[in-house]
Amino acid sequence: MTGGSWEADADGVEQAVRTGALPGWHQVETDVVDAYQRYRSRTSGIVADYIPTLADADPELFGISVAEVGGAVHVAGEADAEFSIQSISKAFVYAMVCDELGHHLVRERVGVNNTGLSFNSVIAIELNDGHPMNPMVNAGALATSALVPGATPAEQWERIRTGLSQFAGRQLELDGEVYHSEMLTNERNQAIARLLQSYGRIDGDPLDVVDIYTRQCSLKVSARDIAIMGATLADGGVNPVTGDRVVSPQVCRDTLSVLAATGMYERSGEWLFEIGLPAKSGVSGGIVAIAPGKGAIGTFSPRLDSAGNSVRGQRATAYLSRTLGLNVFASAAHPTEREGSR
Numbered sequence: 207m208t209g210g211s212w213e214a215d216a217d218g219v220e221q222a223v224r225t226g227a228l229p230g231w232h233q234v235e236t237d238v239v240d241a242y243q244r245y246r247s248r249t250s251g252i253v254a255d256y257i258p259t260l261a262d263a264d265p266e267l268f269g270i271s272v273a274e275v276g277g278a279v280h281v282a283g284e285a286d287a288e289f290s291i292q293s294i295s296k297a298f299v300y301a302m303v304c305d306e307l308g309h310h311l312v313r314e315r316v317g318v319n320n321t322g323l324s325f326n327s328v329i330a331i332e333l334n335d336g337h338p339m340n341p342m343v344n345a346g347a348l349a350t351s352a353l354v355p356g357a358t359p360a361e362q363w364e365r366i367r368t369g370l371s372q373f374a375g376r377q378l379e380l381d382g383e384v385y386h387s388e389m390l391t392n393e394r395n396q397a398i399a400r401l402l403q404s405y406g407r408i409d410g411d412p413l414d415v416v417d418i419y420t421r422q423c424s425l426k427v428s429a430r431d432i433a434i435m436g437a438t439l440a441d442g443g444v445n446p447v448t449g450d451r452v453v454s455p456q457v458c459r460d461t462l463s464v465l466a467a468t469g470m471y472e473r474s475g476e477w478l479f480e481i482g483l484p485a486k487s488g489v490s491g492g493i494v495a496i497a498p499g500k501g502a503i504g505t506f507s508p509r510l511d512s513a514g515n516s517v518r519g520q521r522a523t524a525y526l527s528r529t530l531g532l533n534v535f536a537s538a539a540h541p542t543e544r545e546g547s548r
C-alpha cells in the first residue's frame with residue numbers, strides 16, 4: 207500500500223530537535239570560497255538538452271551561496287547568475303500546499319515514498335496503482351501543483367509565483383524562453399498528467415496543470431536565491447533576510463523529511479549517506495541543501511550526472527557539509543566546537 211500503514215498515535219506530541227550553530231562568519235566565508243576554488247576546474251557531466259533552451263546554458267558557470275538563519279549570506283563565483291529553477295520549485299510549492307491543506311491530506315494525495323526510478327518515470331505510476339508516490343518526481347509535483355488554491359489556473363499560477371517569491375525574498379520573474387521551449391516539448395509531462403487523471407489523482411484539466419507546473423519550473427533564480435529559499439525552510443518558515451513568515455515550522459519539518467527521502471531522485475539514499483542533508487536539485491544545474499536550524503547551501507553549475515544532478519554542485523555541497531559540520535546524522539562535535547566543550 208503506497209500510503210503506508212503509519213499510525214498517527216503520536217501526532218499530538220511535538221517534534222523538536224536540539225541543534226548546534228554554524229561556525230563563525232569568517233569561517234563560513236572562507237569555506238565557501240574554498241569550495242569554489244576546489245571544484246571550479248571540474249568539467250565532467252553534461253548540460254541537459256531535453257528542454258531545448260537549457261542546452262544554451264554556459265557550462266562554465268559556477269556559483270555557490272550559503273545563507274544562514276541569522277540572515278548572513280555568503281557567495282562565491284557566479285552566485286547571482288540566473289537560471290530556471292526547474293525541479294527545485296517542487297520543494298517550495300509542496301511546502302506552500304502543505305501549509306494550505308495540511309500534512310494528512312497532502313500525504314494521502316501525493317505520498318512521501320521514493321520511487322527508486324527517474325524523475326519523469328511513467329512506469330512508477332503504473333507500478334503503484336496510479337499513485338504519484340512523492341512530490342519531488344514529476345507525477346507528484348503535477349499532483350501537488352493541481353492542489354494549489356485558486357479559482358482559475360491563472361490564480362493558481364499567481365499564488366505559486368507570490369509564494370516562491372516570498373521564499374526568495376524578492377519578486378521572481380518567469381523566463382519566457384524556457385517556458386515556451388518546454389511547453390513545445392513536454393509531451394511526457396502531458397502524458398503523466400493524463401495518466402494521473404485516469405486514476406482520479408488530478409482534478410481539473412490536466413493540461414492546465416502541466417501549464418502551471420511548467421511556469422513554476424521556469425521561474426528565474428540564482429544560487430543566492432535558492433540558498434535564501436532553503437534557509438527559510440531551515441529557519442522554521444521565516445525568511446531570514448526579510449523576516450517574513452512564509453510557512454509554519456511544521457511544514458518545514460514535513461518538507462525537509464520528504465526532501466531527504468526523495469529530493470535527489472533515485473540517488474537520494476546515496477546523497478544522504480554521503481552528505482547527510484535534505485536537498486533538491488533541478489535539471490538546469492541548481493541544488494539546494496538545507497541544514498535545519500542552521501542555514502542552506504545553494505549551488506549552480508549546469509553540467510549534470512546521469513541522474514540529472516549537477517556534478518560540481520554535489521561536490522561543493524559535500525565539501526561544505528563536512529567543513530561546516532552540517533550532516534544531520536553526525537554526532538561528533540565540529541572541530542571548531544571541540545575545544546573546551548567537554
Ligand code: GLN
Nearest residue numbers: 292293325344423488489
Ligand atoms: N521542468 C522539468 C521537467 O518537468 C523539471 C525536471 C527537473 O528539474 N528534474 O522535466
